[in-house]
Amino acid sequence: MKIFNWAYKIFKELGFSELWADYSNLAINIIILIITAYVLDYIFKKVLIIIMAIIAARTKSTFDDFLVANKTAKYVAHLFTLFFVHKTVPIIMKDFVYWEGVFSKGIKFYIIVLSLWIIRSIFNSLKDYLKGKEKYKDKPIDSYIQVIMIALWIYGVIYFILILFDTSFGKLLGAFGAISALILLIFRDTILGFVASIQVTVNDMVRIGDWITMEKYGADGDVVEINLATVKVQNFDNTITTIPTYFLISDSFKNWRGMQDSNGRRMKRSILLKSSSIRFLNDDEVDGLKKIQLIAPYLDRRQQDISKYNESNSIDKSVLINGRNLTNFGIFRKYIDQYIATHPGINKDMMFMCRQLQPTQNGMPLEIYAFVKDKRWVEYEHIMADILDHILASVHYFDMEINEIGAIKIEY
CATH class of the missing domain: 1.20.120 (Four Helix Bundle (Hemerythrin (Met), subunit A))
Known part of the structure; x- marks a missing residue:
């Protein structure tokens, strides 16, 4: 005590x-x-x-x-x-x-x-x-908000440091200048993403909902999210591909928005025909093809023009190569033109044609070029398949043959 x-x-x-x-x-x-x-x-x-x-x-x-x-x-x-x-x-x-x-x-x-x-x-x-x-x-709102929040957080951190050390903004700015290289190294991806996000937005390169294809990163689907660092793409197999935003600036990619906003989706199909099956037709063979309704008026008109020319020039028609003649290949091309022109699934206000391509060692390519009205994937494929089915089934009516080596070339 x-x-x-x-x-x-x-x-x-x-x-x-x-x-x-x-x-x-x-x-x-x-x-x-x-x-x-x-x-x-x-x-x-x-x-x-x-x-x-x-x-x-x-x-x-x-x-x-x-x-x-x-x-x-x-x-x-x-x-x-x-x-x-x-x-x-x-x-x-x-x-x-x-x-x-x-x-x-x-x-x-x-x-x-x-x-x-x-x-x-x-x-x-x-x-x-x-x-x-x-x-x-379809606007990248996430990117806008992230840019604003980064700017506000930077301001908050600066204000935080000013309060903590009771210093002035000028001194703090000088200190940041001394360590700017380190800051750039640490925040490289963020800075690149920030710049890329602004460029993507200003140039309207990608929107949410756009279908894009970027084969290098396995992306083929719809854009579901755009933020400061990444772009998320939901592929058609329901997988998600994440692409750094600045890769959209540094690498190439395909945006299908132009097709979706247009009045038709392009179909581009070519079939290979055996060159040996291409030949001249005599009058009897041409008359037989007049049973095909789509080209009957064309054949009447062409046959009259050719006969008039050959007669006026005294052409010896005992040999088909002399003068002007119709070929099964040329008539087949005209048939496909007429078939496409009357098909309800094809947009007639956009370009459509059937044309020859450069001959290859596998045969003579014949390309169908047109725009399908229905741009939905499944319906588009069905219309294209129907057109191609019909064309392939029509070949033998013109006494021609499909070359089985590389018979069909597909291009979207």
């Missing part, structure tokens, strides 16, 4: 008793402040959430519904509480300058972070709202 009394006497003489009392009062004040802040935060949060829910229920716009879903009211309630604490701390810590500075800096840091969270929740609500609008469904 004597030892305790002696220790307490020394403690009191050194002034520790008053210091203990001061810190006890400070601790009590801090506890009271924490409890008060918690109660206020709970009240603010409940009131704001209820008010926001009532407003969302009574308005026709869905934007406020998204604000509720993204917890904007909750973050704003925290902000009100922080402002209360920020104003109260200098009062309860007026005798503790050091701790007042520490607490004030901590509160300012939290206010910065919370403000950024509030802005992010508002932007997320705006993103969800705009994606529900037909006008903005």
